[in-house]
Amino acid sequence: MQVGIAGAGAVAIGYTGYLLERGHIPEIWSPSGRGTKAFETCSVRLTGMVECSFAPQTCGSAQELAKNDVIIIALPANGHRVVLDALAPYLEERHSIIISGHLSFAGLYLSKILADRGLKIPICAWSTTALTAKFQDSPNEVRVGVVRKNIDMAVLPSQFSEKATAICVDLFGPCFSLKEDLLTISLSNLNPQNHLAIALCNLTRIEQGERWHQNSNITPLVGNLLLELDNERISIGRAVGREIRTLAENFKATLEISGGSVAEMYQIQARRGNDPFGPTDANTRYVLEDVPYGLVPLVMLADLTSTEVPLHRSGIQILGACYGRDFARENNLLAEIDVRDLNTLRQLAADGYPVAN
Numbered sequence: 051m052q053v054g055i056a057g058a059g060a061v062a063i064g065y066t067g068y069l070l071e072r073g074h075i076p077e078i079w080s081p082s083g084r085g086t087k088a089f090e091t092c093s094v095r096l097t098g099m100v101e102c103s104f105a106p107q108t109c110g111s112a113q114e115l116a117k118n119d120v121i122i123i124a125l126p127a128n129g130h131r132v133v134l135d136a137l138a139p140y141l142e143e144r145h146s147i148i149i150s151g152h153l154s155f156a157g158l159y160l161s162k163i164l165a166d167r168g169l170k171i172p173i174c175a176w177s178t179t180a181l182t183a184k185f186q187d188s189p190n191e192v193r194v195g196v197v198r199k200n201i202d203m204a205v206l207p208s209q210f211s212e213k214a215t216a217i218c219v220d221l222f223g224p225c226f227s228l229k230e231d232l233l234t235i236s237l238s239n240l241n242p243q244n245h246l247a248i249a250l251c252n253l254t255r256i257e258q259g260e261r262w263h264q265n266s267n268i269t270p271l272v273g274n275l276l277l278e279l280d281n282e283r284i285s286i287g288r289a290v291g292r293e294i295r296t297l298a299e300n301f302k303a304t305l306e307i308s309g310g311s312v313a314e315m316y317q318i319q320a321r322r323g324n325d326p327f328g329p330t331d332a333n334t335r336y337v338l339e340d341v342p343y344g345l346v347p348l349v350m351l352a353d354l355t356s357t358e359v360p361l362h363r364s365g366i367q368i369l370g371a372c373y374g375r376d377f378a379r380e381n382n383l384l385a386e387i388d389v390r391d392l393n394t395l396r397q398l399a400a401d402g403y404p405v406a407n
Contacts, residue, residue, distance in 0.1 A: 242344025
């Protein structure tokens with residue numbers, strides 16, 4: 051299958067190599083053009099859970115990327131709106147879109163702008179990425195730490211669920227669990243809460259560019275914070291009528307790790323050789339992506355259901371104070387969706403926006 055990938059970060063490159071190994075034909079589009087410059091002179095090498103070398107095929111525009119029938123959005127959420135706005139004019143009924151991983155109801159935003167054009171297509175939202183990947187010593191070396199065993203997904207509108215699931219399985223294998231709607235997926239992405247705890251507890255390391263291992267530094271005290279943040283997320287899920295995996299259940303389903311405390315489960319990862327370096331720049335996506343596009347939407351859901359989430363709320367405020375920024379105002383998706391009540395959100399999360407007549 052020919053697949054277009056919007057993004058040129060480590061995960062996008064990991065997807066490219068993984069799909070090539072499975073017999074597909076992927077090509078990458080870097081919206082800024084910077085991400086693909088390293089490919090112009092030499093090939094890319096993947097190590098870890100995927101071992102291969104290849105010269106990525108690239109394209110120079112959203113219009114060129116749209117020549118592919120399947121398009122994967124594989125870049126941080128603070129770049130989703132720019133990419134979706136660029137792609138939308140070229141999307142047709144033949145297209146299927148995969149958002150990996152989905153944050154801040156980006157699928158609803160795409161549904162809305164396509165509905166204004168009279169178009170409905172499968173929009174597949176994943177709760178997380180299909181693999182984890184980190185650049186090594188150069189932009190041409192990427193280590194794949196994990197290929198996930200299970201990924202929650204939902205399809206908007208739900209009438210396309212069978213078609214979209216078949217596409218995902220063809221591309222990445224039988225690792226998907228179909229959920230009822232986009233609302234479930236929006237509550238199933240653990241990165242925002244986990245990255246909040248990791249960033250808060252290691253902020254000086256990050257700011258000073260220290261080289262530090264992430265999983266082995268999830269100590270019991272940090273693990274306690276992760277667990278309490280997870281309890282808040284589960285409470286939001288119950289309030290909106292959704293059963294979602296806990297952090298511990300996610301470890302078991304996606305990494306086949308079970309038992310012990312949160313800290314112990316991270317230490318098991320580290321002993322298995324999955325202990326990537328943590329962020330070394332204050333401009334990390336752990337803050338600049340996950341706070342406005344991950345935590346802010348969760349607090350919005352908490353507000354719609356009158357659920358108390360003091361740790362999520364204070365985490366946004368503390369990091370906002372550290373950075374001198376209003377992260378809630380930096381989210382450029384929620385205001386466009388502008389849903390004020392839970393019943394409307396439930397309907398939109400299953401059916402998408404009605405097509406304009």
